[in-house]
Amino acid sequence: MRVLHLSTYHRAGGAAIAANRLNQALNRAGLSSQMLVAETSVEEPSVVSLARSGWQKRWATARFALDRLTFVPFEHSRAVRFAFSPALIGTDISAHPLVQQADILHLHWTTFGFLSTRSLGRLFALKKPVVWTLHDMWAFTGGCHHSGTCERYQQQCGNCPFLRKPSSDDLSHGDWLRKQRAYDNARLTPVGCSQWLANRARQSSLFGKLAVQSIPNPLDTQLFSPLEKTAARQELKVSTDKRLILFAAAKVSALGKGFAYFQQALALLQQQLAQPEEVELLIFGGGDESLLQELPFRYHFLGSLSNLRQIVAAYSAADLFVIPSLEENLPNTIMESMACGTPVVGFEVGGIPEMVQHQQNGYLVQYRSVDDLANGMQWILEQPQTAYNQLATNARQHVVANYDETVIARRYIDLYEQVKKS
Template identity: 55%
Template structure:
């Protein structure tokens, strides 16, 4: 069986990580021959091919990304929403690419930022090959936003969009909804969501009525992301061994949706109630972050910067006493999965697919949405209740039974088989 996997990048973001993990798991457990086709390649893996193979093609790829942003510029409500909405108007046709032509099945993932447009997707669909599309957010079934929040226009025909400057019944979100409707007609791709929460939203979308939709979680390598003694992990990273370390991690720490201000406020609340924690607790941060953001936190912070080596990422999770993720919009975060696999409990808001991952007061703490006070209570609770390592053991077991590569590979293999 030959499968081509399409994703904008091979390394940037959770979708790229999940895509690579799915490909490798299916290869390992079921012998599926997988190739990944991307717009932007940053790794040296032989199974990954970029459509931009020379300097000119790379400039074209950058141009498509810029064009997509410029086309949205007249419509965007503010700079704050610039990357929260993608028109899907600019893309490149890969329907004639050898990897696509040779594939028995096409598996789409996150294809925005000038890689695929509604028109180029339509050309892929016209090939008549079985297609699986794993949704990592809501974009595939909205007029352009990646997460609609409390706005439910996607259940009808979009329009009156909160992301656009002049919302109305025929605004850009409605027009892009119509473009997707046209592209999807007669195309029975299978929509796979990474969480039951996202599946529930997909099923309500007017664009996906009549489509087969199911949930298959993202996988994780439980041998790479595995517990090691905390003291050992901390020594390797040059971190203190006599403190509780609270971790905050995100690809871009300052991204609005990652909730960093709630983390900062929660720490202030925690220390106001228990000032003695100043001497017991320190912070660990990894991801792209401005030093002044981290330096203003009320506790000493150790910055690891952007981490790309999975082994070092696993060490960081192992070094932490807990991982705090006050994200405001999430599907099924790889970060929580990675933390659990290393036996590190997680505190996070009760939003999106997170309640499917965190079992409250069993492997972490589910905080009330957008409540810094509740995050503070969660941090305190985990500090008090993981002395015997019970939360850590439960976190690891959740991953082994639910997200292990063998488990997820079997589910995808059965889906592939049903389509061939």
């Protein structure tokens, strides 16, 4: 059985990383699995780039720009520019040899100029079984990646809060209609990588009649495993005698990552701790370091990390990982932190409650509560060593039992065999 994963990227962003990890896990499990992406600057086994020549790479960049430009006249503000994808721009890959040879097509995150809704329709018209791992809500909305409190995706969208001029027949309703036509008679099995997202898909008007599954993202728990804390800190050249709070995001300043909540909670934490000078921050990710200069604790900024050994060292060095995201599905960062034995503090939103068991392997925070976020950090920092060690053990055990790549690969192989027969 030959499986082809389709993803805009294979390293840029959480969805791409999760898709690539699944592709690798399936190959290690003995399945013939490949990945076709819009473009990549890194050659990797079983990953094929659609753009190989200089001209093709320029055209891939142009498609991305055109895809964004199609939304600019409609956007409510620049703040939502990357929160909504009309998917009017894309390329037809239905005749690509890898697509033609595949027994199963496995979709992941495909917007930003890789596949348009029309491109998707042409893939579905091949009548091959299609599995679609949902990394956000886009596949079953009129264009938004996360709807927030809006539930119009349960009807036919329209009156979209992301648009400058919302109306019953606005861009979101038009996109909903295009998806409905594209999905008509498709051999499609959606998979939410969290129960939360799978449940939202089941409530949607586009996927509500389909057999939506739920399978988490995989993780190599041999690679992501605890390093001795002092050794990890020495490797990173950070303090070895302080309690370290970790914050990480692909872009620290991204509104959805909740950095402002983190900053406010730290100010409260500083007042609540008996010895605040014993606490420092460890931060990695992209963005402007000037954002960090007003934080009330001394910080160590590692910048963007691509070396996996350094990423594992960062998780292992920390005493806790804080993720104050306002919108999340099943964050890779939580999985990675817990696999390295580091408890997590995060808002009770999206798929996070499926990962963080309150006061068992971390602390679930009341949504958008700065006070409770500070309390969660304080609670973990003040645990006696024996209790803290149990938190760390529970965190890793939860990941090994539920997200290890061998477990997830087997679940997907079973699903492939099932949909191939249907």
